[in-house]
Amino acid sequence: MEFHLDRTSSIPLGAQLRGTIEYAITFGALKPGEQLPSVREMADLLGVAPMTVAHVYRELKAAELVYSKPGAGTFIADASALLGSSGAHLSELHQHLDALINCGILMGYNATDLGALVSNRFSERQRQLRKKTVFLIGNFIDAARDYANCIAETLGEIAEVEATTLTSLKNDELLRQRVSHADLLLTFAHRRREVSQLMPGQPLLNISFIPSESTRRSLASLEPLTKTLVVSIFPEFTSLMTHGVERFAPHVTLVTVVHRNDPQLAELIKETDALVYATGAQDLISQLREGQISFEYRHVPDAGEIQRVVVPLLQQGIFQASNTGDLNENQ
Structure with missing residues (x-):
């Protein structure tokens, strides 16, 4: 990049x-x-x-x-590697699978029968295991709740996902006590340092986010000559929003990307045809006149990463060790 x-x-x-x-x-x-x-x-x-x-x-x-x-x-x-998701776990699992397969062969099971047995048993064990608790720690509570709902849909019955914000975590001691009992904390990479300082010793994973389908669709639907204003709420995010617009709306050439605190923002809004605002800057809509369009540049958690990384970590049950400090010693 x-x-x-x-x-x-x-x-x-x-x-x-x-x-x-x-x-x-x-x-x-x-x-x-x-x-x-x-x-x-x-x-x-x-x-x-x-x-x-x-x-x-x-x-x-x-x-x-x-x-x-x-x-x-x-x-x-690789964030998952920090929580002990390594080749060692996969190797151990292969050993158990080999033992199961050997036993099944000796007992006359074929691959289909053995697979069905494992699938049924897996479903039963999943119901028996305690549902895990996951906290998504974000910047704005409404967005954090949406993110938590997306993650919960991917995790299914494995875990309950709650949402909070970094500000709430800083200001509410009772909330920190609740969060301290969670099996896993999820946050943004740029908030990892602050969360780890507030919740030392807690299993913490930074996850990736991708532009939502609605954001990609809205960008792609802009007319080529649309005068487009893109507003970032965090200075560091400006270049990434620029990259996203170039990727999903390459046909739009009249694009201006600015930070929320830009002193000329009000004038730029008056002159634009379309306002694309970062999550947390929705108050800018009130400055639009009739005929101007707007939509949020919204991200969603990468469901593929949640399925690939978070699900196995929760299923492995490695987080029980974190309460005794074992997890930190392995990091």
Whole structure:
């Protein structure tokens, strides 16, 4: 991906770089295993001191969002690996499966019969196991609830999913006590550090988000000559919204992307044909006149990642160890 810094912004350059990488991880622009430019390369690319880049990389590493390979560079971390989802678990499962298959063969079962037996038994055991509790910790409660509902649909009977916000977590001690009993916490990559500080020792996973189907459809339906204004609520998210519009509305050429606090925002809204606003900036709709269109640039949790990563983690029951500190010792 391309990295850019806004030198007109009051946000320190290091904070901008860190936020850009965190947002890119959250919204899929940077994938697990993808290599970041070296400290020197990033410094030259952005025109900042190598010390600034090195400090950002150290902060990201401390937040377990990246990892280093001596002599190879810095890479995006696989969040699930931090919770012990490794090849060791799969190898152990293969051993148990081999034992089951050997026993089934000796007893005269064929593959179809054995598969049906496993499927029925799996369903029964799933009903017997305690339903897990998952908390989605977001920025805005309405959006967080929507995200939690999406995750709950994917998880099915495995877990109950509740939603809260980082602000509520900071200000409500009773809520923190409730959350401390959850089996798993989910949040954005750019909020992982703050959540881990508030809830030390809790199993925490940052998950990826993708543009919702309605967002992709709305962008694709814009007319080519539509004067489009895109408003980001977080400065670090501006470049990612730009990338999203270019991807899903490549035919639209009159696009302006600004931050919510841009001093010229009110004038830009007056002149636009279509307003595309980030989650949390829906109050801007009140400034529109008749004939202007608007829609939210909404993200949803990546259901594929939830199915691939979160479901196995909850089914493995590894989180019981976290209450005794075992999980942290393995991280």
